[in-house]
Amino acid sequence: MFFTYLRRELRRRRKAALVVASGLALGIALVIVVSSVSSGMGKAQDKVLQSLYGLGTDMTVTKAAAAQEEGQAQRPRFRFDAQDSDSDEEQSSDRVMVQGFETLSSSTMSKVGAQDGVSDAVGGLSLQVIKVSGQFTRGQFQQDGGGEQPGGAPGGGTGQPEGRVQGGGADFDVNNYSVYGTDVTKPELGPLTSSKITSGRTFKASETNAEVVVADASYAKEKKLALGDTVTIKGVKYEVIGIATPESGDAAANLYIPLKQAQTLSDSADKVTTIYVKATDSQRIDAVKSAIQKNISGTTVTTSADLAETVSGSLSTASDLATSVGKWLSVVVLAAAFLVAGLLTSSAVSRRVREFGTLKALGWRSGRVTRQVVGEAVVNGLVGGALGIGLGLVGAYAVTAVSPTLQAELGGGGGGMNSGPGGFGGGPAREAASRTLDVALTAPVSVTTIALAVGLAVTGGLVAGAFGGWRASRLRPADALRRVE
Incomplete structure (x- = not known):
C-alpha cells in the first residue's frame, strides 16, 4: 500500500518533484x-613536490654552511703546466666544490x-664542477726596420731588439655544471x-x-651525450650508462655518479x-622531525609540508580558492537547496490538505501520513x-578534458633552502625555486565523493x-474536511 500510493503520488506530481530534485541536483553537482x-589541486601539488624530493622521501636533513667573513671565501684557483714553446696542445683544469651546505659526517x-x-x-x-679548458698560442715577434746592426743587435745600437709581438694569446672556455x-x-x-630512466x-x-x-636528459642533449660516451x-673518465628524464620540473643535477666517487673527487x-x-x-x-632537530643539533629538517608552503603562483591561488571559497560556496548552495x-515540500502538503484530511478520516494515523x-x-x-x-561527473570530466595549465613558483625561504641539488632542503628545491613549473x-x-553525494541526496x-x-502531522481531519466544497 505504501509503495503503491508513493508511486501514484509521484507520477501525479511530476513537475513539483522535478523542481525539488533539480534544486538538490545543482547543489550536489557543485x-x-x-x-x-x-x-x-592536491595531486598537482604532490607532483610538483615529487619533482623536488623524489619518491619515498619524507624529509631531508641538512646543515647550513657557516657564513664566511669578507676576505675568507676561497675563490677557485686554476693552474696549468708549462708547455713547450712550439706546442699548442689544449689544456684543461677542473675545480670540484661541495655545493650548498656544510658537509655532514657518516x-x-x-x-x-x-x-x-x-x-x-x-x-x-652535491657538487659543483667548474671546468676551464683551452690553449695558449705563442705570438710572433716582428722587427721594426731591417737588418742587424753592428754589435749583433737588430735595429739600432742599443743592443735591444726593436719591434712588437703579433698574434698569440689564450683562448679558454669555462663550463659550469652540477654533479650529484x-x-x-x-x-x-x-x-x-x-x-x-x-x-x-x-x-x-x-x-x-x-x-x-x-x-640528465636536457644536459645530455645540450652536450650531445649518448650511451657509451665518456664524461x-x-x-x-666516466661512462654514460643511462639518460634520466625528470617526471616534472627540473632535474636535481646534470650528472649523477656513485657517492664514493663524488667523495673522492671533492x-x-x-x-x-x-x-x-x-x-x-x-x-x-612531525614527531620524527622534532626528534632529529632535538637530538642532532645544528641540522635543518625539511618535510614536504614545509616545502609546500613555498609553492606560490596560480596553482597555490587556485588551490586556496577551491579549498576555501569553493567549499563555502558549496555549503551555501546546499543549504539553499x-x-x-x-519549503516546496511543505507548500505541497498545504495544497494536499483535503487529501490528507480524507485519509485521516478513513483511519490513517498521523505517523502514517508523515511517513x-x-x-x-x-x-x-x-x-x-x-x-x-x-x-558533477560531466563537470569533472570537462575540467580534466580541458586540463587548464597552472603555474607553480617555488619561493626560497628558510628551512635550509640553499642552492645546489639535494632534495627538500637541497638543491632541487632551491634550483627549481628560480623557475616556474607548469602543471596540468x-x-x-573518487568513490568517497560519490558516497558523499548519495549521503547529501538522502539528507x-x-x-x-x-x-x-x-x-x-499537525492537520486535523475536521479542519481538512471543512475545506471540501
Missing part, C-alpha cells in the same frame, strides 16, 4: 566538482637513521627517484665505486650534504542525487520530508 578540483647519517620512527636514511653529496653523488645501494631514496639503465648496487654516470671529471671522504629520510609511518613525520526543497510525505521527499532526494552525480590540472572523482530528502511531515 559539491562533486569542487571536491574533485580540490583533489586535483656518523651523523647513522645517528639520523637510528632515530625512533625512521625507516631508512641515505646520504647524497648518490647512494647506489638504495635506489628507492634520493633525488634520482624523481626522474625516469628513459634510455640505458640506472646504477647497479655493486657499482658503489664504479666510474659510471647517469646524465671527464677531474681527469677521471676530497670529502665519508661526507654528505643531504640525508634523505623515510619515516616508518606518514603520521609520524535543502531549504528550498523543504508517506517523508518517503516521497526521500525519493525526490535520490532522484536529485542521481541527477547531481551525473552533472585534472579533477579525479536533502530527509530535510524536505521533515518540513512536510511536520506540517502534515
